[in-house]
Amino acid sequence: MADKLEKTAITPSTHTAPPARFSHGVRKGNLLQVAGQVGFLPAVEGQAPTPAGPTLREQTLQTFANVKAILEEGGASWEDVIMMRVYLTDVGHFAEMNAIYNEYFADLKEAPSARTTVYVGLPAGLLIEIDALAVLG
Template identity: 75%
Template sequence: MTQKTAVHPAGHAAAPAKFSHGVRKGNILQVAGQVGFLPVEPGQEPVLAGPTLREQTRQTLANVKAVLEAGGASLEDVVMLRVYLTDTAHFAEMNEVYDEFLADLKEAPAARTTVYVGLPDGLLVEIDALAVLD
């Protein structure tokens, strides 16, 4: 049986509860919901990339990418992304940033679902991912 391994990239703040930023088992890597916190040094409190959706979406996608890379994957390996937004009015702007960030993909883009949710104060977007490695 393949062992399940936690993935915690450098620069990510400790999770606020008992969960991993990512979990790899065999050729599957699940990235937990990431938000727009900037990289931190150990022991520092997380700080948002900024108050705007654009800033937070860019940093959130960078954080997803960091977890993927720490787990031995890349954006090319992602088969599913889930985007959680706090406001339906943010959909078009988030898509602009999303498309810019993923513009260099060579293979088919991941499937995606967008859901509207409540997030902790100040957070506008959260994204998780599922990757399958060759």
């Protein structure tokens, strides 16, 4: 019987411990799943997480940075991402988020990942959450 692949939790130094029993990212074999990330600024020891700002742009760009930090810590890049899910709190933000998304990924060399966008409730002040699935190697 083949050995079971090890599952490794990924938590970059820029992130605080999750608020519940889950990992910011999990790598198993050549798969890396990034848990839903929001636009919190990098962690400061002893301080509560702080949103990057009140605007969708500020939070989206910080959310991308947070997802990227986990991808890199797990040995992946945006080029390895095959699926992203975007969670918005306001349907009115869809067009603006798409514009930010297109601008951010304009230089991606590989085919863009698949993507789903849904509307959800998030804690007060948070406008966007993003998760990603990457296949390495």
